[in-house]
Amino acid sequence: MLNPEQQRAVEHVNGPLLILAGAGSGKTRVLTHRMANLVQNHNVPPNAIFAVTFTNKAAREMRERLTHLVGPVARDMWVTTFHSACLRMLRVHAGAMGYPQDFVVFDASDQLSTMKEICKAMNLDEKRFPPMGFVQAISRAKDQCLTHQDIADGKGVFMPKLAEVYELYEKRLKEARAFDFGDLIFRMVQILESKPEVAALYQNQFQFIMVDEYQDTNHAQYRLATILSKAHRNLCVVGDDDQCIYRWRGADIQNILSFESDYSDTQVVRLEQNYRSTTVILDAANAVIQHNRGRKSKKLWTEITGGAPITVHSVGNDLDEAGAVVRLVREHALEGVPYSDQAVFYRTNAQSRVLEEALRRAGVPYVIYGGTKFYERMEVKDVLAYLRLCVNPHDNVSFARAVQAPSRGIGKTTMAKLQSASMERGLSLFEAVTQLPDDAGVTGAARKRLAEFASFIAHLQSQISVLQMSEIVSYVISACGYETYLRALPPQESRDRMANVEELSGALADYAKQSHMNDQTPTLGGFLDQAALTSDIDSLDNGQGVLPLMTLHLAKGLEFPVVYMVGMEEGLLPHGSSIDSPDELEEERRLCYVGITRTQKKLHMLNAFRRRVYGNEQYNIPSRFLKDIPKELVEWKKVPVQAQPTFGGGAYGRGGAASRHANKPHWAGDDDFDQSFSPTPHVGSSRAASDLGFSQDDSDATWKIGMKVKHPQFGEGVIRRIEGKEDRTKLTVYFGPHVVKTLMVQYAQLTPVT
DNA sequence: CCGAGAAGTCTTTTT
DNA sequence: GACTTCTCGG
Ligand SMILES: Nc1ncnc2c1ncn2[C@@H]1O[C@H](COP(=O)(O)OP(=O)(O)OP(=O)(O)O)[C@@H](O)[C@H]1O
Numbered sequence: 001m002l003n004p005e006q007q008r009a010v011e012h013v014n015g016p017l018l019i020l021a022g023a024g025s026g027k028t029r030v031l032t033h034r035m036a037n038l039v040q041n042h043n044v045p046p047n048a049i050f051a052v053t054f055t056n057k058a059a060r061e062m063r064e065r066l067t068h069l070v071g072p073v074a075r076d077m078w079v080t081t082f083h084s085a086c087l088r089m090l091r092v093h094a095g096a097m098g099y100p101q102d103f104v105v106f107d108a109s110d111q112l113s114t115m116k117e118i119c120k121a122m123n124l125d126e127k128r129f130p131p132m133g134f135v136q137a138i139s140r141a142k143d144q145c146l147t148h149q150d151i152a153d154g155k156g157v158f159m160p161k162l163a164e165v166y167e168l169y170e171k172r173l174k175e176a177r178a179f180d181f182g183d184l185i186f187r188m189v190q191i192l193e194s195k196p197e198v199a200a201l202y203q204n205q206f207q208f209i210m211v212d213e214y215q216d217t218n219h220a221q222y223r224l225a226t227i228l229s230k231a232h233r234n235l236c237v238v239g240d241d242d243q244c245i246y247r248w249r250g251a252d253i254q255n256i257l258s259f260e261s262d263y264s265d266t267q268v269v270r271l272e273q274n275y276r277s278t279t280v281i282l283d284a285a286n287a288v289i290q291h292n293r294g295r296k297s298k299k300l301w302t303e304i305t306g307g308a309p310i311t312v313h314s315v316g317n318d319l320d321e322a323g324a325v326v327r328l329v330r331e332h333a334l335e336g337v338p339y340s341d342q343a344v345f346y347r348t349n350a351q352s353r354v355l356e357e358a359l360r361r362a363g364v365p366y367v368i369y370g371g372t373k374f375y376e377r378m379e380v381k382d383v384l385a386y387l388r389l390c391v392n393p394h395d396n397v398s399f400a401r402a403v404q405a406p407s408r409g410i411g412k413t414t415m416a417k418l419q420s421a422s423m424e425r426g427l428s429l430f431e432a433v434t435q436l437p438d439d440a441g442v443t444g445a446a447r448k449r450l451a452e453f454a455s456f457i458a459h460l461q462s463q464i465s466v467l468q469m470s471e472i473v474s475y476v477i478s479a480c481g482y483e484t485y486l487r488a489l490p491p492q493e494s495r496d497r498m499a500n501v502e503e504l505s506g507a508l509a510d511y512a513k514q515s516h517m518n519d520q521t522p523t524l525g526g527f528l529d530q531a532a533l534t535s536d537i538d539s540l541d542n543g544q545g546v547l548p549l550m551t552l553h554l555a556k557g558l559e560f561p562v563v564y565m566v567g568m569e570e571g572l573l574p575h576g577s578s579i580d581s582p583d584e585l586e587e588e589r590r591l592c593y594v595g596i597t598r599t600q601k602k603l604h605m606l607n608a609f610r611r612r613v614y615g616n617e618q619y620n621i622p623s624r625f626l627k628d629i630p631k632e633l634v635e636w637k638k639v640p641v642q643a644q645p646t647f648g649g650g651a652y653g654r655g656g657a658a659s660r661h662a663n664k665p666h667w668a669g670d671d672d673f674d675q676s677f678s679p680t681p682h683v684g685s686s687r688a689a690s691d692l693g694f695s696q697d698d699s700d701a702t703w704k705i706g707m708k709v710k711h712p713q714f715g716e717g718v719i720r721r722i723e724g725k726e727d728r729t730k731l732t733v734y735f736g737p738h739v740v741k742t743l744m745v746q747y748a749q750l751t752p753v754t
Numbered sequence: 755c756c757g758a759g760a761a762g763t764c765t766t767t768t769t
Numbered sequence: 770g771a772c773t774t775c776t777c778g779g
Contacts, residue, residue, distance in 0.1 A: 054768085055768070056769080081769070082769080083769050084769090107769090108768090108769090132765075139769095181768090181769050182769090184769085185769095245767075246767080246768075248766080248767065248768095249767080249769080347766070347767075348765085349765090349766080350766090350771095353770085370767095370768075404756095407755080407756065407757090409755065409756090410755085411755045412755080413755085414755090446755095532769095533769070534769095551767060551768090553766090553768070575766055575767080576766090577765095577766065578766085587767095591767080612770080614763090614764065614771090615770045615771085616770090755779105756778105757777105757778100757779095758777090758778095758779105759775105759776090760774100760775085760777105761773105761775075761776095762772105762774075763771100763773075763774090764770105764771090764772085
């Protein structure tokens, strides 16, 4: 069941413990067994156990494994993410440092809209000072427990204006009584470090602290784990430095590397047997990761010798890639591998779209993890804004959102006036409405509408307490007129959005049901907390016969018999934004390593030579990571192009057809390849061009694909694509390697060049 | 004040 | 392509 080293770790009870081991060696398994051992054999009360991970998905996974081992008492253990754990503590102890108890949690878009306001108020040019950059910088600062004062003192990375922006940002959050994601951990650390009586409470309660994926913790999380474990010193951390993939988010690999010096009396367990993969997979993974510098050396071996080779499928474009995945997934299903035992990984969420489309057409059931989150949809956010206002009327972001959903005659000017009035007095927008001075310049009608809106919110607040959870959403949307607005939308859109709103209502009902099952009283605030932190509604991942699709990041910690890694191309993996930074390249490599090591039996890797990105065609060469895998582990498949040119030919791309490379892969950094590869857009396959509905010569003789045109600004170019008719004709024109524009004929002053 | 339509821009990854 | 911002007519 467990090997001797695993056993040793599981039976370790008191004192610090470090488990440093490679992929698939049973780290998570040891962690869960240890928790079970403590509860079952050492009389440790379940709520004395605190186990955290990084993502919701990982936390849920661990809870499931635990429930399997110990049954329903698993419910009483704290098995969550850092963020959820801190939120739960803050809901009880935020007041200890004078923070409001009823704060809202700001998500990424709330942060961004707050920041945009700030940039406007500070007269910062959005071009030179992108609001998103500030949001990220502030988040990084909070990851490191740095206040705006610290930044002003020159701690952390320097960024022009950051200290001022940060200070104002904090002020705005305070006015809105909001905490952002970073605050959840940072504030809790502050409280624990400065309020001994609060700290003592948790230090005594949590006799055993465990951190999975410790290599991905940031400084704030390190401080949290440190202070919580101070009394009992039973801190057990588990990780693999080769799987650190969140450095971009503040993860500090030093946390795990210096654990031994932080806790000189720590026990160290190294696990060397991999129980997950075949030697083929492990050898490939090792070959990829060994190029990184400064790794902690680890041994890893498996009893499952041999195994199926890795198949690399090189295809023409992203559509072919999706087609290949569909075909392979079905083939494996026929061999008896259910869809749920296979998984597709990609680097970026955007890649899922084409896959989704192909799977849907083929009737293969699938689930997408992550991606465009349910709670980020416009209509869902609109309704949530009302709910959030009920719980915390000072939430200015929600106020601004709800006030115009549906539009009710309160526009930009009124809001600007209200905003400045509120700012002057340090009030929230909601408060400012009731105390709006006569000289604020808000006219009678607008003033009346504002008052109506505010009293509507007050009315909602009183209704919330008498309504059932499951009734709240339908009450809100009918009372505020949002439902009428949705129903007036074009039919398809109306249906889609209504369906999402109904799903939100269902989520509230589910939450209420769940709470009752746990003998807790459901509250709207409780639901909103959950909604803020649990990004996806995937909690009921039935899994039965459903193909999972996810990013490589989300795949960490999971395993599947058959794995597909798509987009194995320079520019995607490694991602284009990482290629000129050695550190980031190493992280890309680790990401690739994580992907490979999720595989139990069979790994397919796919690369496409052409791919649509931002609406334009991009040419990609195979990933350098493919090159690092020993040839004898790989089987090459050149997938025939399925007559799907993405554009109809034209004045560029003559020369070597892709088929010339049929049997000989070419690699990034391979000179021969770089020089000889010049993409050929299947000149002459005009049949397919018309299949795709390109309006060509017949409809509009003025413009033709391949025709040369001139633009006053961009100069001469070649028409690549024609859409629409007559005065709504849109042309996609290639002006140069990185200058591809889509222009309306009607507006762009294009002239044909003869 | 509001919506439609055009132009411009671009998040890589998650809590 | 999708999303946001900007402009203009009603
Ligand atoms: N002693 C063992 N005997 C049989 N199977 C084992 C043993 N230990 C672990 N396994 C299996 O090996 C697989 C990998 O285990 P686990 O997920 O705990 O590894 P991990 O080290 O956390 O991996 P990673 O770091 O890649 O996420 C699981 O399927 C687990 O059940």
